[in-house]
Amino acid sequence: MIRSFPMLQAFVSPDRIRSLFTEAMSQMYRAEVPQYGMLIELVADVNAGCLENDPDLRDRLARAGELERIDVERHGAIRLGTADELFTIRRLFAVMGMQPVGYYDLSVAGVPVHSTSFRPIDEAALNVNPFRVFTSLLRLELIEDEGLRGEAEAILAKRRIYTPRAVALIERHEQNGGLTEAEATEFVAEALETFRWHGEATVSAETYKRLHDAHRLIADVVSFKGPHINHLTPRTLDIDAVQARMPERGITPKAVIEGPPRRHCGILLRQTSFKALEETIAFSGDDGAIQGTHTARFGEIEQRGVALTAKGRMLYDQLLASVRGEVQVGAGGAKAGAYDDELAARFKALPDSWDELRRADLAFFRYSATPAGIAAAVGSMLPSDPEALIAKGYLAFTPIVYEDFLPVSAAGIFQSNLGTDQQQNYATRSNRDAFEAALGATVQDELALYAERQAASLDWALEALGLAGLPLKTVA
Ligand code: OOG
Ligand code: NI
Numbered sequence: 001m002i003r004s005f006p007m008l009q010a011f012v013s014p015d016r017i018r019s020l021f022t023e024a025m026s027q028m029y030r031a032e033v034p035q036y037g038m039l040i041e042l043v044a045d046v047n048a049g050c051l052e053n054d055p056d057l058r059d060r061l062a063r064a065g066e067l068e069r070i071d072v073e074r075h076g077a078i079r080l081g082t083a084d085e086l087f088t089i090r091r092l093f094a095v096m097g098m099q100p101v102g103y104y105d106l107s108v109a110g111v112p113v114h115s116t117s118f119r120p121i122d123e124a125a126l127n128v129n130p131f132r133v134f135t136s137l138l139r140l141e142l143i144e145d146e147g148l149r150g151e152a153e154a155i156l157a158k159r160r161i162y163t164p165r166a167v168a169l170i171e172r173h174e175q176n177g178g179l180t181e182a183e184a185t186e187f188v189a190e191a192l193e194t195f196r197w198h199g200e201a202t203v204s205a206e207t208y209k210r211l212h213d214a215h216r217l218i219a220d221v222v223s224f225k226g227p228h229i230n231h232l233t234p235r236t237l238d239i240d241a242v243q244a245r246m247p248e249r250g251i252t253p254k255a256v257i258e259g260p261p262r263r264h265c266g267i268l269l270r271q272t273s274f275k276a277l278e279e280t281i282a283f284s285g286d287d288g289a290i291q292g293t294h295t296a297r298f299g300e301i302e303q304r305g306v307a308l309t310a311k312g313r314m315l316y317d318q319l320l321a322s323v324r325g326e327v328q329v330g331a332g333g334a335k336a337g338a339y340d341d342e343l344a345a346r347f348k349a350l351p352d353s354w355d356e357l358r359r360a361d362l363a364f365f366r367y368s369a370t371p372a373g374i375a376a377a378v379g380s381m382l383p384s385d386p387e388a389l390i391a392k393g394y395l396a397f398t399p400i401v402y403e404d405f406l407p408v409s410a411a412g413i414f415q416s417n418l419g420t421d422q423q424q425n426y427a428t429r430s431n432r433d434a435f436e437a438a439l440g441a442t443v444q445d446e447l448a449l450y451a452e453r454q455a456a457s458l459d460w461a462l463e464a465l466g467l468a469g470l471p472l473k474t475v476a
Contacts, residue, residue: 020188306364
């Protein structure tokens, strides 16, 4: 039997598809949520100012290959309703080179979801466009009222959030190993449909109210045709400056910035958000004559710092927990000042220089051979200890940026946009196995990814210095 092989076709790189998609998504969101466009302009303004005033920062970002990605960098978030939806979103994001990284259990904060982040993982892909989507799956098992749970399940079972053409193109990608330029263009347009806002609810006003009374988030996930993108977040180089300038443009941000305090050496992730829209929606039945409002979509900005090792992260979690144990910010932002002061004071326990963070094995770094090191290597004048190489200026290191999310911060972002009166006492029920079963894959361990990048960079650097394979005392 003669097997026929498909003709060799030129496939578009997943990085390019991701960039096309990010641009299309950004344009769609700009049209849907005008404040987002304003925010992008403000962030671009502040970032340009930072780079101009801080040549060290510019130099560090350039050396890390991060300078070009800042302007296109965004993260977004969606909330899915069923295991099937999560399974297919994994395949959809795979077309754009995005993989599930990390497991976040938000039930601890009274939010009935668990989540992962889809993002590119290798350094080259991250530097082209590090687009990430924080993707949550509703945990219907956490709805106590059995009748309501069954009803929500039945509503979700009926909806189809992907267009048939999007699914066909995902399958083609899986079978052929890629998409052609024409297919990629079509895929981007079709995939975008899943993230679009729909003002027509699929449920009646009465059902919406019952879902909403159980939890606002349940109404948001169950009542609509699809998982509208609920925010798209640009990355700023100075979150305090953007936060301070938001009111100039008529925007009131959340009372405190989530995450670590402002520091000379930024760590992990700092975020702040604001309520964007109260949208008019039409309920099903009565020809859409019954209207209501729904708040789903918001604005957010983020500032990213160095990724912490397990040891650094443990210290971060302890310090943050101690601050939150001491001061709790009230509903209307009461005690925000005291919280910020406490945060700044307690985080003094975490060293604030790149070299101290590195030596104490608290953060991840990317190593490289310097021109001076390569020149010295030619004359074989190198010490064989990485610390000595660093001291002599032969080996350089730059912080590896944190590409992931923080569960406590994410819960704060959820809460601030859902209304602070929504706290319910869900038990701490992390269920990673169920999440991965729905996803149809295991989520990658973010710490392992950073550790690999650090180790690989050190290997390359030592090879460039002609020291590969030598029994060196390794760094951190
Ligand atoms: C996601 C909230 C989490 C972040 O940046 O931590 C998030 C959501 O509200 O669906 O986006
Ligand atoms: Ni976010």
